[in-house]
Structures are given as C-alpha cells and as structure tokens.
Amino acid sequence: MDSPLPHLDRLFDYRVPDELAADARQGCRVKVRFAGKLTDGFLVELSDSTEHRGTLAALHKIVSPEPVLRPEVLRLARAVAERYAGTVTDVLRLAIPPRHARAEAHPVGDPVSPPDDPGCAAWYPYVDGPAFVEELAAGRSPRTVLAVLPRHEPERAVAEAVAATARSGRGAIICVPDARDVERWDAIVTEVLGQDRHVVLTAAQKPAARYRSFVRVARGEVSIVLGTRAAAYAPVRDLGLVAMWDDGDDLFAEPRAPYPHAREVLLTRAAQQGAGVLLASYARSVEAQSVVESRWCADLGGDQAARRREWPQLTVTDGTETGAAPVRLPRQVFTAIRGSGGHVLVQVPRRGYRSSLACQRCRTPARCRQCEGPLAQTSARAPVVCRWCGTQDPHWRCHECGSDRLRAPVVGQLRTAEEFAQAFTSHRVVTSGGSSVLDTVDPAPDERTLVLATPGAEPRVPGGYSLVVLLDTWLMLGRDEVRVVEEAHRRWFNALALAAHHGEAVAVGDPASLQALVRADPIGLAVRQLAERAETHLPPIGRLATIDAPADALAELAHRSWTPHTELLGPVPVDADRDRLILRAPRREGLALARLVKQASAERSAAKLPAWRVQVDPIDF
Template sequence: MNQAQRRVARVLVDTPLSHLDRPFDYAVPDELVEAVVPGCRVKVRFAGRLVDGFVLELADDSEHDGKLAAVAKVVSSEPVLTPEVAALARALADRYAGTAADVLRLAIPPRHARAEAHPPAEPSPRPPDIGNASWHAYVHGAAFVEALAAGESPRAVLNALPRHEPERAVAEAVSAVVRSGRGAVVCVPDVREVARWHAAFAEALGPDAHVALTAADKPAARYRNFLRVSRGEVQVVLGTRAAAYAPVRDLGLVVIWDDGDDLHAEPRAPYPHTREVLLTRAIETGAGVLIAGHARMAEAQSLVQQGWCAEIVADQASRRREWPVVEVTDGTEHGAAAARLPAAVFQAVRAAEGPVLVQVPRRGYRTSLACQDCRTPASCPQCHGPLLQHRADAPLVCRWCATEVPRWRCTECGGTRLRAPVVGQLRTAEEFGAAFPDRTVLTSGGDTVLETVDPEGDPLVLATPGAEPPVPGGYAVVVLLDTWLMLGRDDVRVVEESYRRWFNALALSAFGARAVAVGDTTVLQALVRADPVAVAARELSERAETHLPPVGRLATVDGTDDVIGVLARRSWPAFVDVLGPVPLEPGRERLILRVPRREGLALAGVLKQVASERSAAKETPVRIQVDPVAF
C-alpha cells in the first residue's frame, strides 16, 4: 500500500503533561496527503488549541472510536524525526520518568526555514585511512580501532595519557568506523573542547567529513548542520550534549569524553545524562562505545567490572613515565602550623623553567572571612549572612543580601581584624605576584576563562578547576592548592570529582614536569601512583555498600512541603526505599527514593504514574530526577 492510501497520521503532540505522553491519531485531509510524511512537523488541534507535533508514522486505520480530527497544517515536510531517534526518545522518557516530547525538545533544534530551503548536497567522501598510531601507547588500543574498521562494535573505557592528543585518537577511531560504512557521534563537555576537537577532526578526516552541533550555535547554522546529518550528507557529528541525539545513519560508534563533567548532565526535564543517552543508543543500534577521559568515573568502572566494556589503559611503566611526578605536602615545616602556601610550592615554582599552573579550588578574592582574634565567622549585621571581599580595596559585602559593611566589628570579642580561612584565585594571584615579580601572573576562572596561554615569559597561571588553559608544550610545574577544600564539599561524588579535576590539571603538564599537591599524603596516593582506575574502583565499592548509583538507582522528588508530605505517606512498592523528606528551602522539601538497579525501570514507571496522576488532576507538578548528578 503506498503512502497516499495511508490516511491516518500518528502524531506525538508537544505537551509536557505526563498523562498525555502517547501518540494521537489524526486524519490526513486530501490537500495534505502529499505533504504529510513520517518524521515531519505538523500542527494539530489539541485540547481546543493548535499545538506542534511530529508524525511518527502513517497508518491505514485507527483504533479510535469516532471521527478523527484532521491534521491542521504541515509546518514542513522535512522528515526531521527518524524512527531511531523517536525510539530513543521513548526509551529515555521511560528511563527518566519523563515524556517523549520533552526529550524531543532536546533532540531536534527549532526549525529555520532559510536553512531548510538549501538543497541536499552529495554525501561527504569517506575519509582516508589515517592509521591508529595514537592507540599504540595503550594495551589493546590498536585492536579496538582494527575491530571498528572491520565492521565490529567493540565497547571500551579509555584512560588517556597526558599529551597524547585524545582528539587525534578518537579521530582515528572515527575514521575506521566511517571507512566501514557507518557513522559516529562524539560528545565533549563544552564549546571550548568542541573548537579544539573540531580543528583536529578537520585536519585528520578532512574539512567536510563531519559537522559540529552545539546549543551555542546560531539557529540557522545549528539547523543547517542538523539537516546535513538527517539528510545523510555527513556521518560524523561532534558536539556537546545536544549532539548525542543527532540522527546519524547506520550508527557504528558513540564516544563521550570526560563523562564526569557536570556539563554532560542536562539541566532541563527529563534531565538525561549524555553518557546514558549514548549508551542507550548503542544498545538499541548495536553501535560500538568509547568512554574516554584522563580520570575514570564509577559508572565507567561498573561497565568494566561487569564485562560490558573492555579496559584500554597504558601499562604501569608508561603511566609512571607520562604522568608528572607528584609531591604531596601537608604544609607543615619543622613542626610548625600548616601553611597554605608551603615552602615546597615556592621551591618548585622558583626552580621551574617554563610556565607554571596553580589550581585554586575557589574563585574570587576572599570568599570566607573570620575574626582574627577569636575565629568567629564574620557575618552581616543585617541578615547574619557570611561576608566576603571581591578585591583588596573593596568593602566587605554580604553574600546573601549584598549589603556593604564598611566598618565591621566582631559580635563575640569586639575585634576589628579579619582573617581569610578560604581565599580565591584572585587573592592567591596577589600573593604569587609579590613572591615572583619576574613572572607574568594570569588568572582564569569565573567570567574570565583563558582559552590558551602564550608560553613566552614563563607565565604563572592561577585557575579554578575546569578553567585551566592549555599551553603549547605543557606546564613545567603544576600546583594543586587546598585539596582539603575540594574534598570537604558536601557531595556524594566529591572524591571522584576532585580526582577528575586534579588529573585533568596534571594532564596539561609537559613531559618530565613536576607537580606539588598540598594536602594529606595518605588521601592523595592515587595522584602519586598516577592511578585513576584505583580511585574509580574504590568509589564503586563504596557505592555498593550504600546502594547508590551506578550500583542502585536513585530518584529525587522535589516539591512544596505539603505535596512531599503526602507522597512520603504514599504506599510505595516493597522494593522502594523511601528516604526523607529532606528540607531544601522554606516551603520546599525533597523525597529520595532508592531501589536496586534491576528495579530502575519499575521505579521510573511508578514516578511516571505519580506525575500522570498529578497532571490529570491539574495539581501542582513535582520535579522528578532519576540518578541526579548531585542530591
């Protein structure tokens, strides 16, 4: 039966209401028979108004009793929703207790008519064979690329070495996949990484062999690149989390770099993580998987220990040779009190022949203040909030109400002198600038993040975690300050997140570089041994004891205290462990639900039912997150 005879369109309507998360049948009128195609955008009348929707499929008849409403308008006949992405949206909605419409808002960019008017181009030529030289540094690395070139779908977790250009290694793997007749999706955390990897891909694969997709692109450019993928003009997509849904044909490989970066966590409902999006695609399409980074997260370690992913690492000798030698000091000198900037740090910087990187956990100037005499925290006389100082000549300011406090006096002892238990990179830069006047001191963090640094003049760069700029040739010395402060954050992932940031900073070092970490020697042994796998294995073991992800599944439900109180008293299935309610802010609470991993989909189903009941009754919605990054 041809398309013209199929007069029923199954439409996924763009609505966030959980109880309406299903396709609806509409009749295709005579004048739209040729324009309505699977995957196209339409407008339909729904609940008394015109709303957007996607045609999932065309059918001969409908199970709906009565007369069907007609499709009101075809917005565009361009088939932007492929069956694979539609199935992915459904799977993610079920995984995260959300709606398929919410997932498709993340997956398909807004239409841009001018970009759509461009005629389709010829498919890009297959890239040349660029070999697998970048993988020879890793045990079984070359075999991974060879398997991809042979049309297989291997799955692996890679721990990358410093200076080994992971973007080049991934480009070699992608080239192998494309030469086998398949496509690839590569996701990195942010647009800075996209720019760097884009240049490397263009050099290795050719200028037209891939497209970059990010939410930061201008609408026309983003939609044009999306169409190049959906029309089959290119088979390789590089981008941020928005690229994870790209409709690549014949998908053969999904790659995620630095999966622990919180930028991979979607801040919009249903809050899917890029890693889980890509793993779901790999399972549904049979594609290969590569999870890569300088560090390793517990989720990746779980896949390795289950045998679902192979492990690609360098041998111990290579690891020790490539990573910088790390000296750990607790800041004490000859029995004296611990110093924030111990002598070992100054000696290393003074002896450095090249650029120096200093990682400072906090941005700003003086971010925490206390009385010099009695150590009582300095507070605002108006709201009793904590005080901070933005620069040396700036007045004290309340962090909560922004009130300036020009003349502060301690409420406990009457003292007027202040000390700073915690200082940011700006204040630390002043201290290093005074100690090393012959070096150019640069700061990177907050609103001012340096893209790169010129090595001329041996600059001294103070950066907050994640804002460390690369320098050609690498840093001669890397200093990790205040490691105790990073580990002291109230976060279940604090250890693995701290090590991820430390390993990423150390990876910017030059060959034979020196590194100094200020902290507890016993705590930082994984840095000394250059062993990110041990950190991940220990984290996974501890998660198993507490039944936290990835060993278990966990969901948070946020809402007003009266709503959460009712949900806490609700009859939950026996496999659900209910924790809380936990207060969030005045009038709002959180309920935490924990289940064994095998019951993850069942928990999501229960939560979807809760959301559906509330939306059907027009009650205040609750915020549901499954496996949140932080809780």
C-alpha cells in the same frame, strides 16, 4: 504532541486531509487542534486504519515536510523518557533544535565521501589500541573505556577511531563537555578527517547554523557529529560509534526535565543500534568503571608501570614547617617554583579574591548586619560587601569580641595571584577563572609564566607546564557531596595532564587522601569508589528517584505501592515551600520504579494539581 503533561504522553490519531497528503511524511512537524487550541507535534506514523472509535479530527497544518524526527531517535527518546521518569516530549525538546525555515530551503546535497586512512598512531601507547581501531574499520562494534595517558592527544585518538568507523560506511557521534572543548576538538577532527566531513552541534551556535547542521545530518549528507550533550540525539544514520570525552564532567547532566545524562543517552543508543562505544578520559568515572566490571565494555587502561612513567611525579606536603601549624603556601611550593625552568600552573579551588571573611582575633565568621549573609571582598581596595544582598559594610566590627580586623579563611585565585606576583618577580602572573577563562597562554620567547587557575579553567601552554601545583586540596575534598572524591580527582588528573614531559607536580594536602595521584592510578580509585557505592546502594549500583514537592503531596507517596525492594528516605526540607523524598531501589528494579513514579506524576497531572520535580539518579542530592 508538544505537551509537558505526563498523562498526555502518548500517541494521538488524526486524519490527513487530501490537500495535506502530499507533504505528510513520517517525522515532519505538524499542527493539530487539541482541547480547542492549536498544538505543535510530530507525525510519527502513517496508517490506513485506526483503533479510535468515532470521527477523527483532521490535521490542521503541515508546518514543514522536512522529516526531522527519525524513527531511531524517537525510539531513543522513548527509552530515555522511561529511564528518567519523564515524557517523550521533554526529551524531543532536547533532541531537535527549533526550526529555521531558511536552513530547510537549502537543496539536498550528496553524502560526503569516506575519509582517507589516517592510520592509528595515536593508539600505539595502549595495549590492544590498534586492534580496537581495526575492529571499527572492519564494521564491527567494539565497546571500550580508555584511560588516556597525558600528552598523547586524546582528540587525535578519537578522530582516528571515527575515521575507521566512517571507512566502514557508518556514522559516529563525539560528545565533549563544553564549547571550549569543541573548538579544540574541531580543529583536530578536521585535520584527521578532512574538510566538511563532520558538523558541529552545540547550543552556543547561532540558531540558523545549528539547525542547518542538524538538517544536514538528518538528510544523510553528513554522518559524523561533534558537539556537546545535545549531540547525543543527533539523527546520524547507520550509527557505528558513540564517543565521549571526560564523561564524569557535570556539564553532561541536562539541567532541564527529565534531566538525562548524556553518557546514559549514548550508552542506551549504542545498545539499541548496535554501535561501538568509546569512553575516554584522564580520570575514571564510577559509571565508566561499572560498565567495565560488568564486562559490557573492555578496559584499555594500560598497565600500571606505563601510567607511572607517563604521569608527572607528584610530591605531597601537608603544609607544616618544622612542626609548626600548616601554612597555605609551604616552603616546598616556593622552592619548586623557583627551581622550575619553565611555565608553572597553580590550581586554586576558589575563584575571586577573598570569598570568605572572619574575625582575625576570635575567628568568628563575618556576617552582614542586614541579612546575616557572608561577607567577602572582590579586590584589595574594594569595600567589604555581603555576598547575598550586596550591602557594603566598611565599618564592620565582630559582634563577639569587638575587633575590626578581618582575615580570609578561604582565598581565591585573584588574591593568590597577588601573593605570587610579589614572591616571584621573574614570572609573568596570569589568572584564569570565573568570567575570565583563558583557553591558551602564549608567552613570549624566554618568558616564564605563572598561571593561577580555578579547577576546569586551566589554559594550555606550548610544550606543557614544567610544574603543576595543586593548592588547598582539603577544600575540594571538604564539600558535602556524594561524588566529592571522584570529582576532585577528576579535576586534579585533568590539571596534571597539562604537565610537560618529565614535568613535576606538588600537592598541598593530606598525603593519605591523595594516593591515587601519587600512584597515577585513576582506575584503582574508581574501583574503590564503586565498591563504596555498592555498600550504600547508590548509583550506578542502585537507582535513586528524588521527588521535590509540598509536604502534603509527599505524604501521599509514602503510602503508595512501589517495587518490592524500594526504600523511602525522608522527606527532608529543601526550602520553605518544598520537601524532598528519596526512593532507592536495586538496579534491576530501576525501570519499574521509574514507571511507577511517572504514573504518580500522570495521576497528579490529570487531577490538575501542581507538578512536582522528579529526578532519577541525579549527580548530586
């Protein structure tokens, strides 16, 4: 039943009336009466007997005879709910899009024919790459983690692996972070597989189009799906391969309960259905490295010498000039840009104009007079405004020294663009970030473009960038997050991968902190980060469960019985109404801990107490 209450997370028996028997099919949508109200649900099993004692209530209505909940998806939903201490209903809400009757009215079509053999040319740069594709074509299910080399079209490599899987008579799922990636990948997958041999599933689609694609997959008309995180649940029949691009992207973490990560969903599904696995990225996530070190997946990272040849040569400067204090735009950056004969990408960690202000004389942060919020400026001629309450303060004065002069400790890409436009008049300056993200930049012939972009918003240019500049790397490493090193390097490697062949790169920051970029060694960084996680017993080595609730509710949890090696951290305040308690346990006790947390949630739900927020292995806490 469609109920978010944990204590109702189980199956219920109902009688199928004779007038509904013809349309009652496993996996169809129904309505039942529960506690005096009509409730939506799915019919998951038909039986001639029941263990219920007493008279069964009858099904109220068959909403649609279309079987949209396949048994393997239900089994996956149960495993995901158990892994993340959630309910099956919450998982199914993520897996099955809302119904659209017109899409179900389409007649059932014939399954599409397998694609032609496109070969495996995109896999030649990788040791054992062609062998991986051959195994898929032979009907086997190899599992691998691929460290992609720049300029080798990961989209084409994944598409060739999917084509090999399809030729063996099996289906495949490809997950990418966002809609921008889907558009680019869709074109390459269509080119490799041919027209109408796959469907796209994203939340950005119109409801009718999305549900039509879902129904085609559920009916078995199409067996290849490309999409964002929700595509991980697509009802693909005879699943042979699950592929994910850039699994470290935080967009794969579901923001709705029970907050599953699409990578864990795909790996769980591969284990349940015996499918192959392909995790591909320029960088290497700690979780991907963990499945390599556990030998559950093979490593197709290539040798270190090959990576050094393919990645652009990086020069690191700390911003100092002849022993003086560090500057934000050192001479080495200006010299590299002037000497560059092509397009230049400059990655700026902050978006906006001047997102942080301080007193020019005493360096005291500038605060709002009304709410003590931080002051900022959106353009050169815009007034100083509070980022919290929006109050303008054109006559600001420092409460410490009385100065009315402001400086910007942190500068966004818009202000940086102004500075670069004045310094490099021979370049056309383009910005990408915030609400204005560019997918591509198409310069005129003989035009040199200077692109300033925030991390993740870097557009592509034909032929790649002759120079990539990474500004303010200290700022990306200065955030107070568990995954700050991994996430910063992921975004830096993704930016460096946009460089042209024999392109160059310059980074402004601490050379000791950027050695993974200098050595072009994302795998070595992941190995070190995984070792640090092992020392602190953090995921993926350990399991964490965070519970946000009022202080009195958390006090009761401290006295409950957990797994033998569970540690309780906290509680600590989150906001005025909630505290946070963290439960940490070894990985081998992870499922048991999740079951105990869910049991506590069910007891609270049965007592009609306010629900608390539970997250298992959050990406940040």
